[in-house]
Amino acid sequence: MGNRSLIASLVTLAMGLTPAVGHTAGLGKLTILSAIGQPLVGEIDLVSVRKEEVSTLAARIAPPDAYKNANINFSAALVGARASVEKRPNGSLYIRVTSTRPLDEPYLDLLVELSWNTGRLMREYLD
16 A cells, blocks of 8 residues: 555445535545555545535445445454544645554555535545
8 A cells, every 4th residue: 555546436326415506525536644554544635625515524434334235345454444524734624544453455445425514425445
């Protein structure tokens, strides 16, 4: 993994409502900041977030049943993993992804869910 960026295929499991007009919040690229053998530390860019959505944004690693429904293998290394919406010093928003267990595999399927007051989406990140 290292410091390389992982761009994933979009699994647009359009769950919930999204506004028909204007931009909606979205998930950008994932940057892995940890190495194999270390707990996962990564950052996912948030894109097209409207001011009225900021206070209602919530992120999480999808639960095992969502992986099953999407025909994706859930890695045991993700048990206890967390995702949280954070703000960089420049004001841009991102999702911080962390795990407590070390990742010993060079590949990881990560399914992240983002929700806000008017919508919800999931995106799969693959290595």
